[in-house]
Every structure is written in structure tokens, then in C-alpha cells.
Amino acid sequence: MASEDSTPAPPTPVPAPAPLEVQAAATKDAKETKLPSRPAAVVLKTPKGTQDWFGADMIIREHLFQTITNVFKRHGGSPLETPVFELKEILAGKYGEDSRLIYDLQDQGGELCSLRYDLTVPFARWLAMNSKDRIKRYQIAKVYRRDQPAIARGRFREFYQCDFDIAGVYDAMIPDAEILCIVVEVMEALKLDITIKLNHRKILDGLFTVAGVPADKIRPISAAVDKLDKMAWADVKKEMIEEKGLSEEIADKVGEYVQHSGTIQETVDYIKADANLSANDDIKAGLEDMTLLNAYLGAYGVVDKVSFDLSLARGLDYYTGLIYEVINKPAVAEAAAAAGGKGGKSSRKGKKEDPASQVGSIAAGGRYDNLVGMYGKRTIPCVGISFGVERIFTILKARAEKDQRTSEVDVYVMAFGNKESDGLLLERMAVANQLWKADIRAEFSAKVKPRGLAQYKSAGDIPIGVILGEDELAAGQVRLKVLTADSKDQGQLIPRENLVEEVRKLLAQL
Amino acid sequence: MASEDSTPAPPTPVPAPAPLEVQAAATKDAKETKLPSRPAAVVLKTPKGTQDWFGADMIIREHLFQTITNVFKRHGGSPLETPVFELKEILAGKYGEDSRLIYDLQDQGGELCSLRYDLTVPFARWLAMNSKDRIKRYQIAKVYRRDQPAIARGRFREFYQCDFDIAGVYDAMIPDAEILCIVVEVMEALKLDITIKLNHRKILDGLFTVAGVPADKIRPISAAVDKLDKMAWADVKKEMIEEKGLSEEIADKVGEYVQHSGTIQETVDYIKADANLSANDDIKAGLEDMTLLNAYLGAYGVVDKVSFDLSLARGLDYYTGLIYEVINKPAVAEAAAAAGGKGGKSSRKGKKEDPASQVGSIAAGGRYDNLVGMYGKRTIPCVGISFGVERIFTILKARAEKDQRTSEVDVYVMAFGNKESDGLLLERMAVANQLWKADIRAEFSAKVKPRGLAQYKSAGDIPIGVILGEDELAAGQVRLKVLTADSKDQGQLIPRENLVEEVRKLLAQL
Structure with a gap:
């Protein structure tokens, strides 16, 4: 690998593979000097001068x-x-x-x-x-x-x-x-x-x-x-x-x-x-x-x-x-x-x-x-x-x-309520689906019964939360809330059928 | 190239370059058999199994x-x-x-x-x-x-x-x-x-x-x-x-x-x-x-x-x-x-x-x-x-x-008029610039004095024409026209300051 650190030399002819006896000798040497006889672990990296891009x-x-x-x-x-x-x-x-x-x-x-x-x-x-x-x-x-x-x-x-x-x-x-x-x-x-x-x-x-x-x-x-x-x-x-x-x-x-x-x-x-x-x-x-x-x-x-x-x-x-x-x-x-x-x-x-x-x-x-x-x-x-x-x-x-987001998702759909036993998964799915159909970017916790605070953490820098509760859903309502760290917003209850419209309004203001 | 037509074989070791004397001999052979002594023309193609994508x-x-x-x-x-x-x-x-x-x-x-x-x-x-x-x-x-x-x-x-x-x-x-x-x-x-x-x-x-x-x-x-x-x-x-x-x-x-x-x-x-x-x-x-x-x-x-x-x-x-x-x-x-x-x-x-x-x-x-x-x-x-x-x-x-367009441009800016001597180039540039600033896709002929019909031909499948004339420009007007082949539209004169708005309206209808 030392040759990698100098300025690239002009291309040289590719050496032919070492004859088999030379390869065998090298293996024997390795054993004699107590190098591990298992193949060395693969080095997990991208090739020199390249990188992955993400986030x-x-x-x-x-x-x-x-x-x-x-x-x-x-x-x-x-x-x-x-x-x-x-x-x-x-x-x-x-x-x-x-x-x-x-x-x-x-x-x-x-x-x-x-x-x-x-x-x-x-x-x-x-x-x-x-x-x-x-x-x-x-x-x-x-x-x-x-x-x-x-x-x-x-x-x-x-x-x-x-x-x-x-x-x-x-x-x-x-x-x-x-x-x-x-x-x-x-x-x-x-x-x-x-x-x-x-x-x-x-x-x-x-x-x-x-x-x-x-x-x-x-x-x-x-x-x-x-x-x-x-x-x-x-x-x-x-x-x-x-x-x-x-x-x-x-x-x-x-x-x-x-x-x-x-x-x-x-x-x-x-x-x-x-x-x-x-x-x-x-x-x-x-x-x-x-x-x-x-x-x-x-x-x-x-x-x-x-x-x-x-x-x-x-x-x-x-x-x-x-x-x-x-x-x-x-x-x-x-x-x-x-x-x-x-x-x-x-x-x-x-x-x-x-x-x-x-x-x-x-x-x-x-x-x-x-x-x-x-x-x-x-x-x-x-x-x-x-x-x-x-x-x-x-x-x-x-x-x-300073303020670069790492996610491009706009809405996180959560469930809260008195009954910790019910994570309202099917309801979260249906609400997320309602947003997706309107081309709004949305996610929710992939747990059947997520804990309340864990959902806030998972939301990361997603700006808007839609919060479901059993009683509110029964009344045809969901809660909409700005999730940014400094928000004192307690959210507002809105009719579920207005969700897409209200989310769009809120996004336009952010 | 014959080997290309069979199923790829397992990788074989790369042959070392032929020794110099062999190369020289090959060159000599080529001359003796009356092959052209100039290097063969480069074949203009993409590698096998690949292609360019365009249009x-x-x-x-x-x-x-x-x-x-x-x-x-x-x-x-x-x-x-x-x-x-x-x-x-x-x-x-x-x-x-x-x-x-x-x-x-x-x-x-x-x-x-x-x-x-x-x-x-x-x-x-x-x-x-x-x-x-x-x-x-x-x-x-x-x-x-x-x-x-x-x-x-x-x-x-x-x-x-x-x-x-x-x-x-x-x-x-x-x-x-x-x-x-x-x-x-x-x-x-x-x-x-x-x-x-x-x-x-x-x-x-x-x-x-x-x-x-x-x-x-x-x-x-x-x-x-x-x-x-x-x-x-x-x-x-x-x-x-x-x-x-x-x-x-x-x-x-x-x-x-x-x-x-x-x-x-x-x-x-x-x-x-x-x-x-x-x-x-x-x-x-x-x-x-x-x-x-x-x-x-x-x-x-x-x-x-x-x-x-x-x-x-x-x-x-x-x-x-x-x-x-x-x-x-x-x-x-x-x-x-x-x-x-x-x-x-x-x-x-x-x-x-x-x-x-x-x-x-x-x-x-x-x-x-x-x-x-x-x-x-x-x-x-x-x-x-x-x-x-x-x-x-x-x-x-x-x-x-059937109806796939080959261009994504929406507007072609043209000049017509009695005086064939004046192609209104600077005016076409300024009008195109007005459209670009409004994020509208526009082109015009890159000729100082383009002929009228040639401009129609250059427009290709661009759907909207903006036509400039000296008298109309003096009156602060331009003509807007649908360019599709079956259009009988003679266009309408509009105030130049409304151009962006009128183009957007027309695009929304197309």
C-alpha cells in the first residue's frame, strides 16, 4: 500500500499472477511467522479517494x-x-x-x-x-x-x-x-x-x-x-x-x-x-x-x-x-x-x-x-x-x-393516551397513508406499542407532529403540533378530514 | 472480437504486453501485407452492452x-x-x-x-x-x-x-x-x-x-x-x-x-x-x-x-x-x-x-x-x-x-415583421431573459437575422410562441401564439409586462 502514498506513477504492466509454488511458499511463511492462518478480515472502507454520501x-x-x-x-x-x-x-x-x-x-x-x-x-x-x-x-x-x-x-x-x-x-x-x-x-x-x-x-x-x-x-x-x-x-x-x-x-x-x-x-x-x-x-x-x-x-x-x-x-x-x-x-x-x-x-x-x-x-x-x-x-x-x-x-x-436538517420528512404520526397498552398502530398507518396519498412526507414508529417520549425522540428534526388519541379519534379529531425544540405549541385539535389541508398550511408557514 | 460473442469466460490473467521486438515484427508484417500504415481510425461506438441516452x-x-x-x-x-x-x-x-x-x-x-x-x-x-x-x-x-x-x-x-x-x-x-x-x-x-x-x-x-x-x-x-x-x-x-x-x-x-x-x-x-x-x-x-x-x-x-x-x-x-x-x-x-x-x-x-x-x-x-x-x-x-x-x-x-416530446422547452421567442433586415436580436434576448427570470423555459434563434419560417421550424415541438414585431414592441406589446401543428390560433396581442402571467395561463391550459 506504500506506493499509494506517492504521486501515481505512469501505468506499469500488470504483473502476472505469482506461480502456484510461490503462492504456496508465501502461505507457508505466513504460518511460520505465526500470522493468523484464517483469511484476514475484509477491510471495510471505500477505495482511496472515494467516499459514500448520505444524510x-x-x-x-x-x-x-x-x-x-x-x-x-x-x-x-x-x-x-x-x-x-x-x-x-x-x-x-x-x-x-x-x-x-x-x-x-x-x-x-x-x-x-x-x-x-x-x-x-x-x-x-x-x-x-x-x-x-x-x-x-x-x-x-x-x-x-x-x-x-x-x-x-x-x-x-x-x-x-x-x-x-x-x-x-x-x-x-x-x-x-x-x-x-x-x-x-x-x-x-x-x-x-x-x-x-x-x-x-x-x-x-x-x-x-x-x-x-x-x-x-x-x-x-x-x-x-x-x-x-x-x-x-x-x-x-x-x-x-x-x-x-x-x-x-x-x-x-x-x-x-x-x-x-x-x-x-x-x-x-x-x-x-x-x-x-x-x-x-x-x-x-x-x-x-x-x-x-x-x-x-x-x-x-x-x-x-x-x-x-x-x-x-x-x-x-x-x-x-x-x-x-x-x-x-x-x-x-x-x-x-x-x-x-x-x-x-x-x-x-x-x-x-x-x-x-x-x-x-x-x-x-x-x-x-x-x-x-x-x-x-x-x-x-x-x-x-x-x-x-x-x-x-x-x-x-x-x-x-448550523441548521441543516438530516431528514426531509415533514410529519411524524404519533399515538398518545391514557392507555399505554394501545399504540393505535392501524390508526397511525391509516393517517400516514392519508398523508402519503396527498404527497406529504410522513413517518411513524414501526412499533406496535411505542412509548410516548420515544416517539418524540424518533421524530428527530421532523417539524410537524400529528398526535392520535383514542378519544379524539372517536370524535373524528387529531392533534396537530409543531415539534421544533423551542416550540411551546400545545397543538390544536382539528377534524381528521381537514388534516391534509391543515398540514399544508402549517408547512407553508415553517 | 470473436470472443465477445460467446458467453463470458471466467476472468483470465491479463497477458503481459508483448515484448518490443514482437510489436515491431507485427508492424512490419502489417506493412508487408499492404495494410494501411497510418493508425486505423478509431471506431466511434460505446462499449458493448452500453449505450448513450438522450432526447x-x-x-x-x-x-x-x-x-x-x-x-x-x-x-x-x-x-x-x-x-x-x-x-x-x-x-x-x-x-x-x-x-x-x-x-x-x-x-x-x-x-x-x-x-x-x-x-x-x-x-x-x-x-x-x-x-x-x-x-x-x-x-x-x-x-x-x-x-x-x-x-x-x-x-x-x-x-x-x-x-x-x-x-x-x-x-x-x-x-x-x-x-x-x-x-x-x-x-x-x-x-x-x-x-x-x-x-x-x-x-x-x-x-x-x-x-x-x-x-x-x-x-x-x-x-x-x-x-x-x-x-x-x-x-x-x-x-x-x-x-x-x-x-x-x-x-x-x-x-x-x-x-x-x-x-x-x-x-x-x-x-x-x-x-x-x-x-x-x-x-x-x-x-x-x-x-x-x-x-x-x-x-x-x-x-x-x-x-x-x-x-x-x-x-x-x-x-x-x-x-x-x-x-x-x-x-x-x-x-x-x-x-x-x-x-x-x-x-x-x-x-x-x-x-x-x-x-x-x-x-x-x-x-x-x-x-x-x-x-x-x-x-x-x-x-x-x-x-x-x-x-x-x-x-x-x-x-x-406517439406523442412523446423531444424537448422540454415551453416558449420560443421569434421576431417577424415587414423589415426582414432587422431580427430584433437584443429584444428577443431581453424577452427570453424576462421568461428565464420567471423560471419559464424559453429559447430563441441564435441568428442575428433569422428568417420567419426558419424560426417556426426551429421551434420544433415547443408549444408556445412569443412573436416580436417592431411596431408592437413600440406599443409595449408582444404576440402570444399556440404553435401546435393543428392550431388555427392567430395569437393575441398582450402588453409585454403581462407576458409571464399570460404564458403561465396558457401553459396551464395545454
Whole structure:
């Protein structure tokens, strides 16, 4: 198990099973050293980097997924479900050196398969297989990476990705603007205070060219610039000069450009005011896009949520246009308050990779017009967003911790009375059934004769009690009572036929 | 790929990669025989026995899962989510000879893992790891079996299971009755006409004993009896005598008993009327359970949905009490109408296995009080139900086929007018945004200047159109129109500020 604690090594050939005589020898050794000869007890745990989810956590997670799904559907998103494993060759060559993190299935005869590493490659494979030219698809599903887990920081080997992508040929920036509108709607529904940092690959590349960065150094310099949200400019500059071999003059020019940010209009004006920049063809094309985007975000009323930040680069090579990262403002403020700047940023390889590992970044994406072409004959331009749901879950959980319920049941049906001998079980069943038929969530003690106080305890954090007594039932009545700890409510007697209506009223008030 | 077409063989050791010189030789051969020297194009498909889900199918599947989830939550069920793979040793020894169908992950260093084969073992592992004594948990998730797929018949290698189980010590038959109540609620919500066949393992075993079946033949004879829903009695009898070595006299006695079915009360009375049967201790204990169950199902008003059928045996060894199968009545009628009785039933190994492969059976389960004890020190009695959701999906799909929508969007925002030159894009965006903010699902053409008819086509089966014109907008109005094919509706002009309200009214009428 020691090998588990180091960074995963590249896949090594699976060793053949030990020959029988070696196995026998091992068994003999075990006996001689007085190890127990019975098979060791099975260790009860989930595999490394995975966990079970239950109770209060699941309530928060379901709320999160439901909120996001509602917004996706509101915008015409259709769910796509793909198998958890793909043919190995579908994933081959898509993730660079991170391919070593892919989980392979054992060769048990038949096809060689691997667990999906993200949701983008399966989507691209599906697009290439099907005849859809235009599609808004979303997928919320688990992906698998043999990475070093850090569960406390929300880094798992099995974790959810939550992607919305618009594929197809449309007029410029219309889908891009809708993606940003979706981001704002999701974050407002989750009550998260965010800023969306924007940039445009063509503008960024043009800017490097104008500054004098050689073509073959644009991607490495871009990667260095991308660290500006974690490192001081002086350190980034040092990396550019010492590690990437840029001259100090060019590095300073790059620094001058990329440290600019502001509203879309401000940054567009800043670039236009520079004759060198505004003469570059890539930059011209990018500015056209950004001007359209500004108008469209205005129509959606979300223009104040974005910042056009020339230092945003995103790690991935395949972005071709608009790129964005969603920043959780309180998290950034908190991080800034803590002692600043140390700690490297983890790898950003893999599309829309790991926003959760970046301070404050809880969603990210961009336009990638050439990726789908890798899988088939047709090229389908795409723009998308991936929500870092494990990170968002951590934020929601921290916020909810105090009064988070562990049950979603609304009513507990109890029996009380003078005669402890009669638990009124059939009557409790019938009343619970009355509530179920009205789609009200209800439980009762699964004892024939439960004790009174035990029923209160079993009710847990269920907010409403319906209390049955023999005399009240004979009079066609039941007692309704708020069960919260601080309630002095003695309850009210109501006609049994009004129970559903009265419970609904009470629930609406809670 | 030929090996894929035979029944999966037991797992074989993974062959080590071919030595480099062998690989090189193979490449050389390929060149010499004029095979293309470029790597072969990747085959775009999902792995055998799996498929993507999208569009109309997903709408039906989400409706199915949501309906079941609602009922589960109404009864206090809590969702449990477990990893898609478990430590290999957790699954070891749990599935008998079907273990060969388990998918293993490749050994890439670290722990050895396998994909889950069902949801019961992960649940039992979770119960053994945690301190919960009583729990109603549900899980709707995919499981994996390297079985021979038959996708047309709904048999996949990756498929959903949908389990609700109540674990813990409660008074007799109270959880069992609630499970059956849940079944009826789910089936009513899905508008499926069902019967629940019931039996009790103690009664069945007692009955075999009284008939004279030797103790070591009870399970094999039970398995033969279980085929009575597919085979004629004469054939089952033949199997008992010729294959299982029962005497004709004992076989006839078994046949006399197990061919009885009726209401719970009728079958209880039938057994009580037989002095031999009612003297057996197992049968006495079973009759007590069935009498309680009858009373509880009466309180839930579902007693008319069940049939106490002494031929129901269920394949699994570990059931200890009540067992049940849910029969889709129209499917049974259809099968009876077709030429009768041929075709063997597929294996029933594995807990709550494969109800979809049995004619008409769409859910199944029972009480298993000793299973959890296998994984830990504590024994936790359980009772549960597994819905055959792939089979139920097939039924729902066949029913829905005619008018099933492929989109869930409610409103399409369009622009028309005299001036083809102006597509009113910003206005369409603003109106769509107005609808989104009100949680109404809306789309519009992602073109700056879409043509009028093209917009109608793009609307597809979206039921409501909002039509913008320059003059109307200037007057603060928009046109609302039903878009269904047979609609003669010319639409109505409404004030734009009433749009949300009017759309909601129209949606409520559709």
C-alpha cells in the first residue's frame, strides 16, 4: 500500500499472477511467522479517494444539482447520459501526460475500456457518432482520475463534473453570451457572490505577438501569465525570463498589457487606444467578438457581473475564443486576508480542469471550435461551462452547517393516551397513508406499542407532529403540533378530514 | 472480437504486453501485407452492452426516476450514494458463480477494485461501516455485469438498479407492509396495472418438509417450483423427479400445495385447514406474519393488490421471510395470448436479480435478515424492493411513443415583421431573459437575422410562441401564439409586462 502514498506513477504492466509454488511458499511463511492462518478480515472502507454520501450532505448536494439542472433546462438544455466507461482508444491521446491518471478496466476478454476522465471527450464522441448539428446538452456525472486525493480540499478520485455546452454553428457570440447568462442565474439561485473573469484567446495571442513573444513561446508564456492570480508579477516575470527565456524588455511589455482589467468597454477602449495592439488582425477579430458580447450581456442584464481581465489565460491549448473563470468573491477576499501568495497552483491540464483547486474559482470554460473535429470528419464549434460542483458543495455546506436538517420528512404520526397498552398502530398507518396519498412526507414508529417520549425522540428534526388519541379519534379529531425544540405549541385539535389541508398550511408557514 | 460473442469466460490473467521486438515484427508484417500504415481510425461506438441516452428517451427516464424518488422520499427514504467501484475483496464471495461477471479495474498500483455488481453489497458494506441501526435508504444507480447483452430486451452490461430497503429491528411486518405500500404508490403514479405475488420462505420451507422433501433438496425443489409461472406443472414435476430425484408421491404432494393461490386470507385459511401443514412450526411462524401483514395492508388500503401465491419461490438463498414479485398484468396477458409456455427463464442468481427478464415481473424483493451479518459483527435485519427500471422504461416508452416530446422547452421567442433586415436580436434576448427570470423555459434563434419560417421550424415541438414585431414592441406589446401543428390560433396581442402571467395561463391550459 506504500506506493499509494506517492504521486501515481505512469501505468506499469500488470504483473502476472505469482506461480502456484510461490503462492504456496508465501502461505507457508505466513504460518511460520505465526500470522493468523484464517483469511484476514475484509477491510471495510471505500477505495482511496472515494467516499459514500448520505444524510445532510446528500440533501445539500441534491439541492445543488437540482438548482443547476433547473437553470440548464430553462435554457433548453437536454441531458445526455453516457456510459461510465469508454473504449480505451476513444480516450487515447486526448489528455497528454495526464493520460497516466486514467483508470483502465482489466482485460477480461473483449473490448479494452477505461473509465471516463471528463465529460467532454464522451460528448465529442457522441457528437461525432450522431447527426445532430446543433445541440445544447448538459451532463452531471462522475468522472475518474487516479490523482493524489486530498478529500479535505474536495479533491477526489471519483467526483462530479457538471457541464453545459452549446455545439453548432450560430451567429457570433450569441451562445457565448447565453452561457454567461446561465452562470449568473445558477450563482444567483445558489446565493453566491461572484465575478466572471473574461478574456479572449485571439486577443491574448495577438497581444503576446505585439509584445514580441516568439510564436513557439506563446503557449508557455500564456501558462506563466495564467499564474498572476496566485503569484506576484515579479515572480511571474522571473519565470518568464529565467525559465521560458524571454528578454526582460518583452517580459515588461507583456506585463504592461496583461495587468489590465476592467469592464468589457474599458478594456476594449484600452486596447483600441494602443495603435500597435489595434493593428493586429487577431486582436481586431477578438475585439469584434467582445463588442458583440458586451451588447448581448447588456440585453441579459448581467454586464456588471463580468470583468475583462487580460491576465486570464486558462491552461488548455484547445480554446479558440472567449475564455472565462467564475470567481467566488468571499473566498478570494478570505484568501487575500490569509498570508498571501504561497503555494503553487495545481496542474490545469485537462479541459475545464479542476476549478476547485484554484482559489475562489468555482466554474470555468470557454469556446473550443476545433476539438470535436478530432473525433470525426465534421468540425462542430462548441462553447461550454463546467461547474466545480465539489467546490461549490464545500461552500454551501460551510454556510448551511448550523441548521441543516438530516431528514426531509415533514410529519411524524404519533399515538398518545391514557392507555399505554394501545399504540393505535392501524390508526397511525391509516393517517400516514392519508398523508402519503396527498404527497406529504410522513413517518411513524414501526412499533406496535411505542412509548410516548420515544416517539418524540424518533421524530428527530421532523417539524410537524400529528398526535392520535383514542378519544379524539372517536370524535373524528387529531392533534396537530409543531415539534421544533423551542416550540411551546400545545397543538390544536382539528377534524381528521381537514388534516391534509391543515398540514399544508402549517408547512407553508415553517 | 470473436470472443465477445460467446458467453463470458471466467476472468483470465491479463497477458503481459508483448515484448518490443514482437510489436515491431507485427508492424512490419502489417506493412508487408499492404495494410494501411497510418493508425486505423478509431471506431466511434460505446462499449458493448452500453449505450448513450438522450432526447425523448431521457425525458421518459427522468420522469420514471423522479416519480420513484418522490414516493421514496414521501416514506422517509434517504438517498445513499456509493462509489461506482468497491475494493475487490468487498465483492469477493458474494455472488457465487456469477462472480465471473464482475468487471475488475486494472491493477495500476494501489488497491484492487471492481465495478459494483448490484446495490445491495455496497449498502451492506455501508451499514457495516457505519453506526446506523435503523435506516430507510434508497439508491438509484448503475451497476455493471459482463453478461451477454440483449439490448432489444433491455439487458445491458451497464444498467440502473433502483432499490429501497428498510434496515433495522422493528416490530414484525411493519416495514414489510410499508414496502408493499410503496410498490403500489409507485405503480399507481406510473399508471401501471399490477398484482403483487407474495409468499413466505418459512411457509414454503415448512410445506416442502411436510410434503416429505429431504432437507438437502429443499432449495433445488424450491428453484423448480419457481418456474411454475413459465412452465406447466407436468414439466416442473418431471424436473423434480428426473433431475432432482424426488419420488412421484412427494412431487404430487408438493404440486398439490404450491398450486394454491388467492387472497392472503384465503391462502391462510387453506393452510390452516390442513392439519399437517398447520402443525409445522415454520409454517406457524409464517402464518403469524401473514396475518399481521393482512391487517397492515388493510390499513394501507392495498390488500386487493396482492395475491398469496404458494408457488412463488424467488431464486435467492438468503431470503428469510416475506418474498414478493410485482407483475405487470397487461404484459402477462399479452404473453399468455402469444403461443404459450416455451422458452426457459434466465438465471435468477444475484439478489433481486433481473426482474426485467421475467415475463411481466417489474419489481421484486423480500426480507433478508442475515445478509448484513456477513460483512461485520452486527446483524441487521433488512427488507427491500428492487424496481426493474430498464423494463419499466421499455413499457413506458412503448406507451408514450406517439406523442412523446423531444424537448422540454415551453416558449420560443421569434421576431417577424415587414423589415426582414432587422431580427430584433437584443429584444428577443431581453424577452427570453424576462421568461428565464420567471423560471419559464424559453429559447430563441441564435441568428442575428433569422428568417420567419426558419424560426417556426426551429421551434420544433415547443408549444408556445412569443412573436416580436417592431411596431408592437413600440406599443409595449408582444404576440402570444399556440404553435401546435393543428392550431388555427392567430395569437393575441398582450402588453409585454403581462407576458409571464399570460404564458403561465396558457401553459396551464395545454
